[in-house]
Amino acid sequence: MIQTDIIIIGAGPVGLFTVFEAGLLKLKCHLIDSLPLPGGQCSEIYPKKPIYDIPGFPSILAGELIDNLMEQAAPFKPGFTLGEAAMTIDKTADDKFIVTTIKGTKHEAPIVIIAGGLGVFEPRKPPIDSLEKYEDKGVEYIIKDPEFYRGKRVVIAGGGDSALDWSIFLAEKNIAKEVVLVHRSSSFRGHLDSVQKVIDMAESGKIILVTEAEVTGINGGDKLESVIITHQKDGEIIRETDHLIPLFGLKPSLGPIADWGLEIDKNAIKVNTLDYSTNIPGIYAIGDVNTYENKLKLILCGFHEGTLAVQSAFARIHPDKKNILKYTTVNGVQGF
Numbered sequence: 001m002i003q004t005d006i007i008i009i010g011a012g013p014v015g016l017f018t019v020f021e022a023g024l025l026k027l028k029c030h031l032i033d034s035l036p037l038p039g040g041q042c043s044e045i046y047p048k049k050p051i052y053d054i055p056g057f058p059s060i061l062a063g064e065l066i067d068n069l070m071e072q073a074a075p076f077k078p079g080f081t082l083g084e085a086a087m088t089i090d091k092t093a094d095d096k097f098i099v100t101t102i103k104g105t106k107h108e109a110p111i112v113i114i115a116g117g118l119g120v121f122e123p124r125k126p127p128i129d130s131l132e133k134y135e136d137k138g139v140e141y142i143i144k145d146p147e148f149y150r151g152k153r154v155v156i157a158g159g160g161d162s163a164l165d166w167s168i169f170l171a172e173k174n175i176a177k178e179v180v181l182v183h184r185s186s187s188f189r190g191h192l193d194s195v196q197k198v199i200d201m202a203e204s205g206k207i208i209l210v211t212e213a214e215v216t217g218i219n220g221g222d223k224l225e226s227v228i229i230t231h232q233k234d235g236e237i238i239r240e241t242d243h244l245i246p247l248f249g250l251k252p253s254l255g256p257i258a259d260w261g262l263e264i265d266k267n268a269i270k271v272n273t274l275d276y277s278t279n280i281p282g283i284y285a286i287g288d289v290n291t292y293e294n295k296l297k298l299i300l301c302g303f304h305e306g307t308l309a310v311q312s313a314f315a316r317i318h319p320d321k322k323n324i325l326k327y328t329t330v331n332g333v334q335g336f
């Protein structure tokens, strides 16, 4: 049994910063994440994209932000259970919680903070026979490192911002040898600037744009070798490629947390904005996973929510102690 002061479910940016804020109050945290690496959406979806609205950083790559948050949390020695989804929560006789993961790892603490973001997220997969057979053998649903595609032929499927942005990036920086963008409509859902850029790059031959068409089949041996593209008017063509990247977004699903007796509204946990507590005393929800009036799913809002949640957690754990706000400039960071 792993014992700690606060169990944080979700090691995304918000969960990680909460370790720091809890540490300043001398509360120890243990994070659980179903992904094998910390960082949540920043690491999993867009590690190489710059973020422009983190206070004090005019621009920072999402992956760099996570590295910095890990460094900032390090003095407080957080524990990690990675690659395991939190499945169940139970209450003990002495008012603590036991959170058990899919692999049976048990964690005990008086406070649980859910920083589960979009939940246990799954990519939306197109209905193509044998698609799963070629996963990680030429079929990927997320671009983690664009360098992986250097010198390769890539077919991207989708019509939203991810499909447009990655097509532009891989072609403009001359990373991929060939970029084919396949979209079922002739209009796109992404930003107008990106749409225009893709059209311009298609005209100049930098991107091969195939609209009103869908990838309907894949072929290969041990690895992906070609895709079948079915055009609404012209029928099927076979295009040789090294990679197929369907970018149809992620299916947000709260997963097991939805069955924990928490008040849920549209796939998010309802909280009291006084301290981001849920309807179950001792359980808080912060970051993208929560909902309240005027909620903004932004990293900086999650940082604020985590900061207030740990103040409230301190009062629950130490009802007899008065917590006085101390500036880090005055007190420094006293690690564990």
Ligand SMILES: Cc1cc2nc3c(=O)[nH]c(=O)nc-3n(C[C@H](O)[C@H](O)[C@H](O)COP(=O)(O)OP(=O)(O)OC[C@H]3O[C@@H](n4cnc5c(N)ncnc54)[C@H](O)[C@@H]3O)c2cc1C
Binding pocket: 009, 010, 011, 012, 013, 014, 015, 032, 033, 034, 035, 039, 040, 041, 042, 045, 046, 050, 051, 052, 053, 084, 085, 086, 087, 115, 116, 117, 118, 119, 120, 121, 254, 255, 256, 257, 286, 287, 288, 289, 297, 298, 299, 300, 302
């Ligand atoms: C392409 C893109 C660009 C973006 N750009 C910006 C931007 O410029 N500025 C900005 O502020 N925001 C941006 N965002 C939004 C930002 O990434 C999110 O607001 C932020 O990641 C939320 O952080 P979080 O820690 O709450 O959740 P997440 O980052 O979603 O992390 C939650 C973690 O919880 C884990 N988890 C969930 N359920 C369980 C469970 N049951 N057991 C174990 N683990 C679980 C997940 O695996 C995940 O790792 C962007 C998002 C995307 C997709």
